[in-house]
Amino acid sequence: MPDPTLAVRRLMVANATLRFVLVYKLTTAIVAQAVTEITRALQAGALTPLPEHHFALRDIAAADEAVEHAAVGKVLVDIT
Numbered sequence: 867m868p869d870p871t872l873a874v875r876r877l878m879v880a881n882a883t884l885r886f887v888l889v890y891k892l893t894t895a896i897v898a899q900a901v902t903e904i905t906r907a908l909q910a911g912a913l914t915p916l917p918e919h920h921f922a923l924r925d926i927a928a929a930d931e932a933v934e935h936a937a938v939g940k941v942l943v944d945i946t
Contacts, residue, residue, distance in 0.1 A: 881916060881940045920944055 877884070889897055907913050917939035921929035925943075932941045 916940055918942055 872884075919929075919932055919937055919939055919941045921932070921941070921943050923943055923945050929941050929943050
């Protein structure tokens with residue numbers, strides 16, 4: 867099986883996190899069920915985007931602290 871090609875820049879801009887799960891010990895039925903349930907959740911809008919934390923450029927130190935303290939979501943610095 868060939869390695870997948872990933873759109874790295876698009877994933878970075880979307881702040882996507884890829885988490886790989888070893889599924890070689892899972893049965894085909896379990897994998898199919900997971901695919902079905904995740905697809906259903908995506909279609910229903912049950913999976914929501916990450917929260918955004920906005921900081922003014924003058925507060926760049928606070929933005930950095932938010933990242934260092936593992937803020938959940940996107941830490942954005944507004945430069946306008």
